Amino acid sequence: MNYKLLHIFRNTPFGRETFLQSLYFCKTINAHPVVYIPKTDKFLMYFANDVVQVNLDNSFLAFPDTAREHVIALFDEAGIPPRFYEPKNFTASTLPDISSQFDYMCSPRSISDLSSKIGLGLLGPKVRRMIKQATFPILIASPVFKAWQSISVFFGGSANAMNALVLGLKIAIASGFPLKIYTVLENDNEDVYRDMVRNSELEELVDQYVIEWCFYESSGFDRMLYEVPHDSLIVLGAYGHGVIKEILLGSKMEHIQSTVTNNLLVTGPNCRISLESATQA
Amino acid sequence: MNRLKRIYNLFYAKFFLFDDRLVLMTAGAVVGVFAGGAAVALRLSLASVLEFFAPYRQYAWAFILPGIGALCSFLFLDKVVREGAGHGVPEVIYAVSRRGGLLRFRSTFSRLVSSFLTIASGGSAGPEAPVVMSGSAIGSNIGKFLGLNDRQRMTLVGCGTAGAIASIFHAPVAGLIFSVEIILGEWKFINIIPIAIAAVAGAQISEAIIPEKELFQHHPFDIFAGDILGSIGLALFTALISVIFTRTLRRVGALAKRTPVSPWLRALIGGCAVGTIGIFMPIVLGEGYHPIMEMVSGTFPMAFWLIFLGVFLKIFVTAITLGWGGSGGIFAPCLVLGSLTGVVFYKAMMFVFPNAAVTSEGAYALLGMAGIMSGVMQAPLSSIFLIAEITGGYEAILLLLLVSSISSTLSHIIEPSSFYFKDLIERGEFMRPGTDARILSDLSLNEIIDTSYITVSENMVFREFINIIRNSNRNHYPVISDETGDYLGMVRVSSIRKYALDPAFYDMIFLNQIMDTDMVTASFDDDLHDVLEFMETFNIDHIPVVEHHRFSGMISKARILDLYRRELIMQTNIQ
Numbered sequence: 070m071n072y073k074l075l076h077i078f079r080n081t082p083f084g085r086e087t088f089l090q091s092l093y094f095c096k097t098i099n100a101h102p103v104v105y106i107p108k109t110d111k112f113l114m115y116f117a118n119d120v121v122q123v124n125l126d127n128s129f130l131a132f133p134d135t136a137r138e139h140v141i142a143l144f145d146e147a148g149i150p151p152r153f154y155e156p157k158n159f160t161a162s163t164l165p166d167i168s169s170q171f172d173y174m175c176s177p178r179s180i181s182d183l184s185s186k187i188g189l190g191l192l193g194p195k196v197r198r199m200i201k202q203a204t205f206p207i208l209i210a211s212p213v214f215k216a217w218q219s220i221s222v223f224f225g226g227s228a229n230a231m232n233a234l235v236l237g238l239k240i241a242i243a244s245g246f247p248l249k250i251y252t253v254l255e256n257d258n259e260d261v262y263r264d265m266v267r268n269s270e271l272e273e274l275v276d277q278y279v280i281e282w283c284f285y286e287s288s289g290f291d292r293m294l295y296e297v298p299h300d301s302l303i304v305l306g307a308y309g310h311g312v313i314k315e316i317l318l319g320s321k322m323e324h325i326q327s328t329v330t331n332n333l334l335v336t337g338p339n340c341r342i343s344l345e346s347a348t349q350a
Numbered sequence: 351m352n353r354l355k356r357i358y359n360l361f362y363a364k365f366f367l368f369d370d371r372l373v374l375m376t377a378g379a380v381v382g383v384f385a386g387g388a389a390v391a392l393r394l395s396l397a398s399v400l401e402f403f404a405p406y407r408q409y410a411w412a413f414i415l416p417g418i419g420a421l422c423s424f425l426f427l428d429k430v431v432r433e434g435a436g437h438g439v440p441e442v443i444y445a446v447s448r449r450g451g452l453l454r455f456r457s458t459f460s461r462l463v464s465s466f467l468t469i470a471s472g473g474s475a476g477p478e479a480p481v482v483m484s485g486s487a488i489g490s491n492i493g494k495f496l497g498l499n500d501r502q503r504m505t506l507v508g509c510g511t512a513g514a515i516a517s518i519f520h521a522p523v524a525g526l527i528f529s530v531e532i533i534l535g536e537w538k539f540i541n542i543i544p545i546a547i548a549a550v551a552g553a554q555i556s557e558a559i560i561p562e563k564e565l566f567q568h569h570p571f572d573i574f575a576g577d578i579l580g581s582i583g584l585a586l587f588t589a590l591i592s593v594i595f596t597r598t599l600r601r602v603g604a605l606a607k608r609t610p611v612s613p614w615l616r617a618l619i620g621g622c623a624v625g626t627i628g629i630f631m632p633i634v635l636g637e638g639y640h641p642i643m644e645m646v647s648g649t650f651p652m653a654f655w656l657i658f659l660g661v662f663l664k665i666f667v668t669a670i671t672l673g674w675g676g677s678g679g680i681f682a683p684c685l686v687l688g689s690l691t692g693v694v695f696y697k698a699m700m701f702v703f704p705n706a707a708v709t710s711e712g713a714y715a716l717l718g719m720a721g722i723m724s725g726v727m728q729a730p731l732s733s734i735f736l737i738a739e740i741t742g743g744y745e746a747i748l749l750l751l752l753v754s755s756i757s758s759t760l761s762h763i764i765e766p767s768s769f770y771f772k773d774l775i776e777r778g779e780f781m782r783p784g785t786d787a788r789i790l791s792d793l794s795l796n797e798i799i800d801t802s803y804i805t806v807s808e809n810m811v812f813r814e815f816i817n818i819i820r821n822s823n824r825n826h827y828p829v830i831s832d833e834t835g836d837y838l839g840m841v842r843v844s845s846i847r848k849y850a851l852d853p854a855f856y857d858m859i860f861l862n863q864i865m866d867t868d869m870v871t872a873s874f875d876d877d878l879h880d881v882l883e884f885m886e887t888f889n890i891d892h893i894p895v896v897e898h899h900r901f902s903g904m905i906s907k908a909r910i911l912d913l914y915r916r917e918l919i920m921q922t923n924i925q
Contacts (some may be wrong), residue, residue, distance in 0.1 A: 075897060099835070103898055111432050113454075117576055120452040124432050150834060150897040156778065157875050161434025162442060170796075170874050 071262050072100035072172040074208070075154065078127045080136040083212070090210035091175045093149040093217075094302075098243040102144075102175075105154040105167060106136045107218060112167045116202035117340070122164075123127065123199070167324060173334075174199075175208045178309065197322070200307050200337040206236055209326060209333040217302040217332055220248045223325070225255065226265055229306025232336045235302040237345055240334070241278045250275075250282040251297065253290050274344070294328050304334045370759035371540060372822045372846045375501060378509040378544030381492055383549030383842070385485030385513030389552065390559045392462050392477050392484075393518055396446045397765035400636055405473070407632055413625035416635070419471020420621030420676040423464040424614055427677060431460040437672060438483035440768050442507065442533055445490065447774065448791065450500030452506040457487035464677035465891075472628055472635040473621060473671040474664065479679020480520055483516030485552075486533070494673055500792075505541050508534045512545045513552030520556055520563055525549035528732040532770060536783040541905060565639070565740040566646045567716050572714040573746060580708050584695045585721055587754035591691050592725025592761045595665050596769045599680070602666075604672035613675060620674025624667045634667045645689040646713035646741055654697045655698035661690045664715055680769060692718020709746075716743050717753045725761035726755040728768035790878040790910075798878070798910055799903035801893055805830045806861055808838050812849060813856040819843060826892055826899040829865045837901040839865035871896040872905060882910055 076091040080086060091113075095102045111124045116223075137153070144151040156165035176196050200207050224236035234250070241248040250260050262284075266275050285293045297303060307322040307329045326333055336342065406412050426432045433454075434441075438461050443451050461480035468475055480716045493503030508529040516525030526549045530537055606616055628635040633652075644650040652660070653724030668683040696714035699706065716737055723733035734750045737743065743750070767775045774780035779786035806815060806827045818827070827841040839862075846864055849855040871894050885893060885907050895902040 073900070101835075101898060101900060111434070115452055116447050118497065119451075120449065120454055122432070122456070150836070150899070159777065160449075164434030166449075168875065321532065331596055350498060 070312075072173060073096065074100050074102045074173040075124075075167070075171040076102050076104050076175045077125070077129065078104045078136060079125075080106075080132045080138055080139055081128050084128070085139070086212065086214045087175060087210045088140070088143055089214040091208065092143060092149065093214070094173075094175075094208055094332070096149065097217075097246070098240055100173065101149065102154060103152045103154045103171070104140050105156075106140065107134070108133070109163045109165065111163070112156070112161060112165045112171050113198065114167050114202075116169055116204070119198070119202045121199050121202060123167075148168060161247055169203065169205075172203055172205050173208055174203065174259050175210055189219060197307070200322075200335050203337055204341050204344070206304075206334050206336045206340055210336060211332045214329075215300060215330070215332065217246070217300050219246050219298055219301040220244070221297045221301040221303050221331075222248065222250045223252050223303065223305040224252050224262065225306075226252075226262055226304060229308060229336060229338055231265070231269060231306075232340055232342055233306040234266070234275075235337050235342045235344055236334065236339050236340075238274050238278055239272065240302065240304065242344075243276075246302075247280045248278050249292050249301075250279055251285070252282065253285045253287060253293060255287055259284050284332055293324065293326070297329060297331065299331065301331055303329065303331045304336070306336050310339060356868035371543065373496070373498070374505050374509075374540070374544040375547055377492055377498075377506055378548040379551045380518070381485070381489040381506050381509040382513030382548030383555055384488045385481070385510045385548070386517030386552030386555035388458070388462060388488065389477075389481040389483045389517035390556050391479055392466060393560070393895040395466055396470055396477060396637065399466075401700065403470070403472070404413060407628070407635070408833065410629065411455045412472075413622055413629055415621075416468075416472040416625040416671070416676075417618045417621030419467050419469075419473055420617040420624075420671065420674070421614055422471075423467040423473075423677045424465060424617035424675040427460060427790060430461075430545060431456045433457065433460045434462075437531070437840075439679065440773055440904070442483060442486040442511065443770060444509055444774055444779055446533060446786070448779050451490050451493065451504035451890050453483075453487040453507070455487070458484055458491060465679070468671065468676040468678050471638050473624055473676040473678065474634055474636070474638070474667040474683055475671050475676055475678020475898040476637055476682025476684075477678065478515065478681035480677065481518050481885060482511050482533075482679070483912075485512075487512030491561055501538075504534065505544055506696045507546030508541060508545045509595070513555075515552075515736075517552035517556040518562075519736065519740050520553060520562065521565075521736055522546075522549040522553040524732060524736035524739050525552060527735050528729070531732050532727065533730045534783070538746065541792045564742040566643050568646045568648070568716075568741060568743070569710075570711050570751075571709045571716075571743065571745050573709050573713070573749065574707045576706050576708045577713075577749055577894055578752065580699055580706075581641040581712070581717060581752045582693075582756060584692060584717055585701070585713060585753040586760065587695050588688065588718055588721025589725050589752065589757045589760035589764070590692055591665075591762045592722050592757060593689065595668075595684075595687060595722070596726055596761075596765055596772075598665050599672065599769060600772070602669035606673045606675075617675025620670045621676065624671050624676075626662055627667050629661055631656075631663050633690075635685070637682040638664075639682070642685055642689045642715070642719075643684060645693050646712045648710050649711040650693060650711070650715075654694065654701070656728050657690055657694050657697070661687060661694060678754075679724075680874065684726050685719050688719030688722030689715035690718070691722060692716065711751075713743070713746055716741050716746060717749055717795045720750045721753045721757040724758040724801040726769050728758050728771075730754040730758045787877070787879045788884065791913060793878055793910075793913050793915055795874050795878065795895070795905070795907040797912055798905050800906065800909065801903035803828060803901075803904055805901060806841065807832050808860070808862040808865075810861045812859045812861070812864070813855060815841070816856060823896075826894070826904060828859050828868060828894055828904075830901060834899075837871070837894065837896045838862065839867035840869045841865045869894065873897050874902070878910065881905060882907070 078346050091102050107129050114121050141151045158166040220241050222234050224234050461483045465480035486507045489506035493506040511533045512525035512529040515528050516522040526546050529545050633641040664687050692714040696711045720733045720737040726731045734754045809831050825843045829838045891907045893905050
């Protein structure tokens with residue numbers, strides 16, 4: 070496989086944890102991390118129908134003299150040759166355009182003086198917008214490095230959830246880790262969900278790679294979150310609602326990411342996941 | 351909810367999909383109204399605040415006002431809305447040129463606020479570039495909201511520009527021409543109608559809120575034969591001043607970047623310097639519409655040497671304002687500078703030829719504006735129609751044509767790219783529609799790249815490879831490292847003939863011994879135009895795409911040319 074993950078490096082102990090997570094993710098699925106060391110506190114990502122400005126907090130610009138050295142050391146430790154990303158285009162002199170031609174991206178988290186925003190806090194509309202527009206899944210790394218040993222797919226039956234299931238299978242094939250599916254029954258019985266999988270021609274792969282499919286009553290969402298193994302990579306689909314839709318409809322993803330400490334891999338509505346290369350491998 | 355969605359889909363299918371021109375015309379009118387509204391809001395707020403500060407400008411402490419304004423403007427842009435630095439118009443051109451007209455939502459208001467802070471406090475800048483940025487961003491975001499494609503969205507960006515210019519100057523024709531000549535760079539039927547509608551909508555909004563006939567009214571001019579010679583002389587003079595202005599703007603901006611002080615302090619220092627000059631020469635402050643009005647109507651009271659000094663001080667304070675952290679455009683400074691230049695030239699001409707039968711000082715101020723704008727923007731049509739519309743000086747249209755043509759041609763010879771385009775050209779990101787570079791840049795490398803190539807291992811024995819090529823019709827086989835998965839080189843069927851014909855080699859050699867490691871590679875960041883040029887120069891038909899040492903696929907010249915033809919047909923069919 071020839072997958073690339075974009076990682077925005079932060080030269081702080083917190084940033085090291087996130088980068089270790091990216092390295093582990095890449096080693097596990099045989100992808101390659103490409104590191105961007107920011108020189109400005111913001112950058113743009115152009116997608117097909119939107120442009121997203123990512124604002125970084127000052128910690129991303131900390132100790133620029135040692136950033137590259139630290140990245141190389143962590144790459145060496147992981148046994149992966151270092152690769153860096155240098156922006157070629159600039160919308161304005163202080164506003165580089167970062168390519169959106171990646172297969173995965175590790176989402177930068179902001180550090181704020183407000184403790185509620187550190188780690189398990191609000192992801193915010195910016196990351197959600199990126200999830201909405203990106204053609205690749207977004208890895209939201211746990212605040213502290215945690216080597217995941219299994220995969221948990223949250224499957225609710227929507228198109229995004231189906232995408233997440235495909236991605237979960239892809240990661241399971243690449244990593245060899247066991248895969249579990251978690252479903253909260255929303256007025257339907259289990260067969261409805263099984264039929265969805267059958268109709269999408271994933272049944273064979275699901276039978277082969279999924280070790281368990283857990284169903285919960287509609288009120289059992291939080292119980293389900295508790296029962297997900299702490300060292301599991303959670304794969305889920307999200308719509309990437311904006312602020313207004315979030316106020317009106319709420320955000321399951323925000324609830325999940327503020328409740329569990331696991332690594333999350335989120336697919337958005339524009340995410341294109343293909344199993345072709347994974348099954349060939 | 352579902353019923354609503356069905357009604358919407360039905361309406362969308364019946365109305366919008368019937369003809370996309372209807373979409374663009376409707377959306378263009380909406381964009382024109384919003385862009386016009388934004389321009390009027392900025393103009394009215396500037397007028398009221400400038401009036402409020404006017405009595406205080408004479409005091410010595412007033413020098414600090416532009417400093418505070420520039421500081422607030424910088425902090426607003428950098429810390430509050432976190433926009434990148436820039437004048438506005440080049441960003442819009444970049445968005446159209448390279449990014450399918452995508453502009454951020456925050457750009458709909460950010461430059462309006464920051465330029466308001468800069469200009470209202472006395473900084474020498476114009477409100478026009480910010481309203482262009484704002485209008486274009488409104489168009490882009492409405493296009494995004496409607497889910498339009500790149501070309502439709504770019505037309506709406508043009509609509510926003512036209513609506514904004516039409517509104518702020520009461521000049522719909524100039525809005526239309528500026529949008530097409532500077533921003534979009536292409537005259538197409540599909541663009542012109544929605545942009546014209548947007549320009550009319552913008553002008554009407556402005557007319558409804560600020561009922562004035564022309565921005566700079568004047569008495570009718572009597573044009574004489576001698577004015578032709580006078581106009582030629584003025585055109586040469588304005589071309590020279592335009593080049594000085596463009597170069598000063600860039601050099602002062604570059605100097606600011608090299609100055610070892612923090613950007614906010616730089617904005618404060620620059621603003622205070624502008625304020626200090628403004629105490630002695632108040633006409634250089636602000637957007638300068640009032641002195642223009644006096645010069646066009648022939649009632650400007652200053653002496654020749656002071657006006658001459660004013661020309662250079664205006665250049666300097668504009669460069670300081672924009673280069674050292676303030677926000678705004680060069681449109682209004684061009685108008686002030688042009689009218690000052692015109693008046694200086696007229697006074698000098700009358701001093702040398704006191705009995706010359708020529709038109710009035712006001713007409714030369716007007717011609718000077720056209721000359722400077724044409725020289726700086728190198729967009730003669732926009733300048734001619736803008737000056738004619740904002741002054742109502744249609745009787746001088748022949749002289750306007752003469753001055754604009756000579757000034758833009760001469761400036762182009764001395765300074766081959768206009769102020770708006772220079773940075774983009776230097777960065778290789780200025781691509782006008784219809785050019786090879788633009789058509790190729792509109793193609794995605796993902797469309798061109800062929801990823802179905804069979805990769806082979808570096809340690810593969812030649813016999814095994816022979817079995818692979820026996821069952822494949824490919825001529826290129828990328829060799830991959832077993833250990834890292836990195837791309838190592840390429841095996842070309844044409845270059846292994848001698849081994850293939852001799853079975854003795856089959857078990858003796860490995861692919862890493864015969865692969866071509868010197869084959870040039872491309873990456874996803876490379877411009878297709880450069881890749882194609884490279885293939886032409888070195889006469890190669892295939893080039894591997896290697897991204898971060900990993901083989902991603904191959905690009906073939908035939909595939910590029912196929913898609914180039916398809917894109918060309920698509921772009922020309924739109925007409």
